[in-house]
Amino acid sequence: MSNIAFNRLQRECKEVVTNSEISETGIMIEILNENLTEIKGHIRGPPDTPYAGGMFDLDIKIPDQYPFSPPSVKFATKIWHPNVSSQTGVICLDILKDQWAASLTLRTVLLSIQALMCTAEPKDPQDAVVAKQYMDKPQVFKATAEYWTLKFAKGTLPVNADYQARVDKLKDMGVREEEAISVLSCNNWDLNRATVYIFS
Template sequence: MHSLNNNDLLLIGDLVYEIDLGPMSNIAFTRIQRECKEVVTNKEIAETGIMIEILNDSLSEIKGQIRGPPDTPYQGGSFDLEIKIPDTYPFTPPKIKFLTKIWHPNISSQTGTICLDILKDQWAASLTLRTVLLSIQALMCSPEPKDPQDAVVAKQYMSNPALFKETAIYWTIKYARGKAEENPTYRERVEKLRDMGVTEVCCLRFSDEAISVLSCNNWDLAKATDYIFS
């Protein structure tokens, strides 16, 4: 088998990359090269709405994209992921987090960190980038609120499923380019929070921080205001 070297040319899909291994081993590079090709060229993967974009020539940084699954609050949305491949891959898992904000019990609404066993202690070298991305998409379909990454979201999911669904849809519209109709009540409460001067007083520079506070307080404007000023 030919050993990969710096400055070799690599074809993935229709794009050509000049190899820069950096600190990555030949084993890791060869493996992730094959897995990237699998995701890029597989029509079935494309039909599920999973795509990747390679960000550097060592293949250590990849941008993923997952289409929100049908019949979920994320339907119609497009969710970006940060994927970092460690030098020790595939013996250690990739580091993956959501770049697009999402309201989900197993994904941090603040940092995008994902609670998924195969990204932690259940990782095996036989797993691939394809299976990981499909598992994340499956998690979007079937949340596990009893093993949450975001306890506030999980509590809402279990105590008020209808409110959780409406909130998740709202976040999908605002952050993931979802096409559903925006909830006018939620929009009005975000605007009221800004009109009250909360943005300036609490250094909330963007409306997404107001949305986060309201979502965490079940869209109760009074509670959200008390939370901020307390």
């Protein structure tokens, strides 16, 4: 990474760390190495969304060509969202791909991801299963996203007892909790279909 890029990145990190407006929205970063190429982002789930109360971690990798190439950003915390892969955490966001511009900053990226959590784009999904549920069964989507926030992002909502009972049934059959949650979520919490899917 060039000195220019390094100095710019230092400024950007400082901006995120010291800006009170950003910390009030629940965005923080942690620098993981001296050359600033690996950063951990933290985003608090926005209020009035299924992610409210959760704390979501992001893995941010800064390329050598920064700021002319976008950072690589993915969710380290599992999240149920049409524009994020429920398996890998990869994010579908235009500014992380073809709409990146050298004038954009880490702050812009983090605020854009937080905005995406408020308004999903199911027509341009990263996870087709989640997007279909979002459009066809909005109540199930909301309940599932809340459940994932509770389970994976230390959310504060009370647990959905009905969903938990189904997860426990699969766990009793020897299925790992994370896999049980994932398969049930993908099958709209239909226990029979989830069981067939796992054991067939």
